[in-house]
Every structure is written in C-alpha cells, then in structure tokens.
Amino acid sequence: MHVQGQDRYQATLFPERLDELIGEDNPVRVIDAFVDSLQLKALGFARIEANATGRPPYHPGDLLKLYVYGYMHRIRSCRALERECHTNLEVLWLLNRLAPDHKTIANFRVDNRVALTRVCRAFVQFCRSQSLYGGETIAIDGSKFGADNNRGKVTRRQELKQQLQRLDTQISSWLDELADNDDDDEPPSGGGNTRAALQALKAERATLTERIEAMDEAGVNAQPDTDPEARVMRHGQVGYNVQSTVDGKHCLIVDVDVVQNANDQEQLYRMARRTQRQLQEQRITVLADAGYSNGQLLKRCQAHGLIAYVPVNRAINNQGDGKLFDKSAFTYHAEGDYYQCPAGQRLAKKTKSTAKRLYLYTNAACQDCHVREHCTTAGQRWVTRHFEEDVLDAVADRTAANPLMMQRRKGMVEHPFGTLKRRMDGGRFLLRGLQKVKAEMALAVTAYNLTRAINVLGTRQLCQALAA
Ligand code: SF4
DSSP states (O other), rough: OOOOOOOOOOOOSSSOGGGGGOOOOOHHHHHHHHHHHHHHHTTSOOOSSSHHHHSOOOOOHHHHHHHHHHHHTTTTSHHHHHHHHOOOHHHHHHHHOOOOOHHHHHHHHHHHHHHHHHHHHHHHHHHTTTTTTOOEEEEEEEEEEEEOTTOOOOOEEHHHHHHHHHHHHHHHHHHHHHHHHHSSSSSTSSOOOOHHHHHHHHHHHHHHHHHEEEEEEEOSSSEEESTTTTOOOOGGGGGEEEEEEETTTTEEEEEEEEEEEETTTHHHHHHHHHOOOOOOOOOEEEEEEGGGHHHHHHHHHHHHEEEOOOOOOOOOOOGGGGGSGGGSSEEEEEETEEEEEEEEEOOOOOOTTTTTTTTEEEEEGGGGGGGGGGGGGGSSOOEEEEHHHHHHHHHHHHHOTTTTHHHHHHHHHHHHHHHHHTTTTBBBOOSSSSSHHHHHHHHHHHHEEEEEHHHHHHHHHHHHHOOO
C-alpha cells in the first residue's frame, strides 16, 4: 500500500487557521515584517491614504509584499502574480487573501518606480544597522541584462539615411511631375492624387528625420524599436548595463544601478562613491576588473579614500612588435620631467594627445643614434606617458603585489549576478525604459538581499530585528 494523503472532502471539527500553515521559519514572514517596518509614505508610495469616496484602492504595502515575494521566487509577470494570489498558500497568508487583478499589480510597479529604489536602499540601511556589512572591502562589477526588445528589432542610422535618400528622390520626382502638370489634381500614372501622395511622403520624411535627431541626441548609431532607451551592446545584444557593488562580509549587495553605456570604464568612481555614502565609511578597499581601468577615475578614487585594486589597461608603447626596446628600458625622471633612453639621451616632453590623455617624449638625437635599429623604425623614438601615470603605476603595483584580491573580487561579485540572472529568466527585464528597469532591478536586489540576510541571521532573528 502506498502512502495515503488526507481525504480532500473530509471536514474538520476545528478549521485550521491560515497562520498555522505558515511555519515560524518561513521566509515569507520576513517579507511581511520588512514591509510593515517601512514608512511607505516617506518612501514616496502613492495611494497610502484611501479616498473617502469611490472604490477603495489596495494598500501599497500589500502590493509591495506581493512583488518582493514574486522576485524572490522567480515570479515577475503581473499575470503570474495574480494567479499566485489565488493558488499560493504563502501569498494567501502574506496578502490576507487579497487578490488584486493583473492590471492593478502592473500599475503599482510602474507608478512607484522611484519608491521601489528607495525600498532597496532602506533594506541596505537596515542590514547596516544589524552589522551585516563590513564596510571595509567592496567589489564592483557590471553585467548586461537583456531589454524587452528582440535583437532583430533595431533601427540603424545607416538604414534611416538610405531611406531618407530614397524619399528625397521620390519627392523631387513628384515635385517635377507637379510642375509639369497644369492641373494639380490630375492623377499621376500610378493612380492617386499627386499632392496628397506628396504630403504623405513629406510626413514620412519628417518622421525619419525625427528618428535620426533622436539618435544624434542619444549619441547612438542604432536604436531598439520596442524599448528605445535600451542600447545595442556587444554581440548585438539589446539591453542595459547593470552595475552593482557587493560588500565583502556576507556578499550582500550595497548598491545597484542600471546604465545605458555598455562600457564599464566610466563607472568605477561613481559606483564607489555611491557605496561609500551608503555605508558611511571614509576608507574602503575597492576591487574591480580591468574593464574599470581609468586613470582619471582612479585618481579621484584615491583622493576620496577609495583604495582601488584594478588590473591596469594602458597602451604598451612597444615598437616593432616588441622586438625593439621596450618602454621599460626608458627611465622616467620626475625631476626635470624626461625619460632617459638606453643610449643615455634625454627624451623631453614635446607634445600631448588630450583625447588619449598621453604626453609624448622624444629627442632629435635619434637621427644619429648608433642603436637606432634596436629602438625605432621611424625617424625618431616617441615614448608615451599617461596624464595619470603615477596613479596607474601605484594601482598596478598594488594589484600585482596582491593577486588574491582579484580572486576575492570574483568570489564576491559574480555569485550575486548569477543569482539575479537566474531569478530574472537568464537576465531579462520585463519593463521598458531606463527608469522602469531601474525599479525592476531594485526589486530584484531587495529580494536577493532579503534571502542573504535570512541565510545569515535566520528568519526569527530577522523578524525580531525588523519589529524592534
Ligand atoms: S633611437 Fe633615440 S631614443 Fe632610441 S636609443 Fe637612440 S637616441 Fe635613445
């Protein structure tokens, strides 16, 4: 005989309370306690107070609980969340059997996008109050998340320009036809009214011009059709660049942001400073990969107590495929600002490239040098020096002297992204537009941090701390 369940038609003498079915250690109790602890009005949620007349709205706290639960359990679409309200015992408990429809659920996420990012920060501050952040070492990393936009649905500037040219040719031929035709209303050979067709072409031209201008304003050569605020990233992926900072103590996320720029190079200082403010620490060790190497920003980090460990990317300045003297054969003398070459000559600063942030050093003596064939194939050897070479040298030396820091970075920051992507269907946003995807990411990070905090402190301790 197999294991038998209870008869579903069996009546009980004393009906079970819903609360009895939710264990004391059930994480859903943490979501409930966390949302109840928030000052929702101060966070900017709409409809905190119901109108005296008309249909009463759902309380934002209930809808927030539903979303946090959903993002913890890979349920993100409003229709799926609506279904859970009817079938999921934990959701029935969490929402006191409320069952909002999918439209109400969808509107809440869109209407409260700023407030949702504040909720994420509020939980970070709660975790800080529970000493869950070490505040000594943080790792910064970026990852591409797909937009709600098919990669084939992208309009490129080149295509628009070609369409524009075709339209101009058509318009001018129709204008010629109008000029030749004494009667403007006479139908052209293809049928239809010439003047009306011309107006349609002009309207189409105006739309194309507007799209090109929008691309100029955004500084892009391609724009996704479904989510125009997303960007075409490497390998043709259409999406956003998600930046996050993770604290070393328990791998909790401190800060997250979504940017349109696919390149991480501009993000180090901004993200590190935001994290510094969140953690309210003066001196923090910052770990990042080579994609964040940027002399200017590393210099600013250094000035603000952020000790960076970043593999430095810079022009090698070798010549002849490395067969000629390496740059390391040239000694820099800060006093006098010159390089001494292997032949003992002084290479003085001659010019600079502001775009590449490089100074260039050389010496006319190269023309008569006896080791010139080992040094350059050009008329004279040019040696480059970054505007922030001192800072780059210091960061490179520090990083090379502590190789374990890069391993630590990997261990800290890559796992949270893995979890976030798993919970978000491989890293895909459901909403469209930068502000909306920021709200979506804030929900995902709140859910991630809640899970981490539960793993560290346990449900009961966390609920007690939230209720205090
Ligand atoms: S070629 Fe110029 S830079 Fe090179 S070793 Fe000779 S003098 Fe020095």
